[in-house]
Amino acid sequence: MTSKRIFVITGPTGSGKTTVSHYLRSQYQIPQVITHTTRAPREGEVSGQDYYFETPTSFATKHYLEHVTYSGNQYGSSREGLAAAWEQSPLISIVLDTAGAVTYARELGDQAVVIYLEVADQDALIQRLTKRGDLPSRIQKRVASDEYLRDQALPTGLVGHAHVIVNDDWQTTRQQLDQLVAKYCPADALSKD
Numbered sequence: 001m002t003s004k005r006i007f008v009i010t011g012p013t014g015s016g017k018t019t020v021s022h023y024l025r026s027q028y029q030i031p032q033v034i035t036h037t038t039r040a041p042r043e044g045e046v047s048g049q050d051y052y053f054e055t056p057t058s059f060a061t062k063h064y065l066e067h068v069t070y071s072g073n074q075y076g077s078s079r080e081g082l083a084a085a086w087e088q089s090p091l092i093s094i095v096l097d098t099a100g101a102v103t104y105a106r107e108l109g110d111q112a113v114v115i116y117l118e119v120a121d122q123d124a125l126i127q128r129l130t131k132r133g134d135l136p137s138r139i140q141k142r143v144a145s146d147e148y149l150r151d152q153a154l155p156t157g158l159v160g161h162a163h164v165i166v167n168d169d170w171q172t173t174r175q176q177l178d179q180l181v182a183k184y185c186p187a188d189a190l191s192k193d
Ligand SMILES: Nc1nc2c(ncn2[C@@H]2O[C@H](COP(=O)(O)OP(=O)(O)O)[C@@H](O)[C@H]2O)c(=O)[nH]1
Pocket: 010, 011, 012, 013, 014, 017, 018, 035, 036, 037, 039, 066, 067, 068, 070, 075, 076, 077, 095, 096, 097, 098, 099, 100, 101
């Protein structure tokens, strides 16, 4: 029998969570659980693909496994979303802040394989956000938020549970991800291109 697992990808803004999630999807067909947010879409982001973009009123109507406020916006993930992704594949992924990752580790135990991403050089991280197209005013607000500062460190609740990847060099990160997929993925369950 195939056991269900979820890669919980967490870490500070700009550490590469979305990039890792996209890599797992394109390289290993690992579906991503789409979460809900009241944040405005960035250029190129599509509702139902990157997030379900909500108004504060529509956000309040969903049933969340957990939800948080991050830098002034609301984010939440639903049990229905988790179940729908597991219908597609035994190995799925989700991108969460560290508070969400702690909840998932607590609720799902060994089913949650937590990946904590970090970038050694803070200046490089700000440059990545600028290159991504984030407005300077938004970057300033984000890096000044309590949540951003909190996510700079692995929470005590995840010590010994999370796989820490320093995402400075993409090729090195990629190798570490390949090793993790090989460890947790039943060889016959995923088709690798
Ligand atoms: N706990 C929790 N965090 C979420 C959820 N969806 C997104 N996040 C996190 O919210 C934070 C802000 O996300 P976003 O505005 O897309 O900014 P980014 O980190 O710069 O990509 C990130 O740490 C995301 O991982 C969710 O459903 N629950």
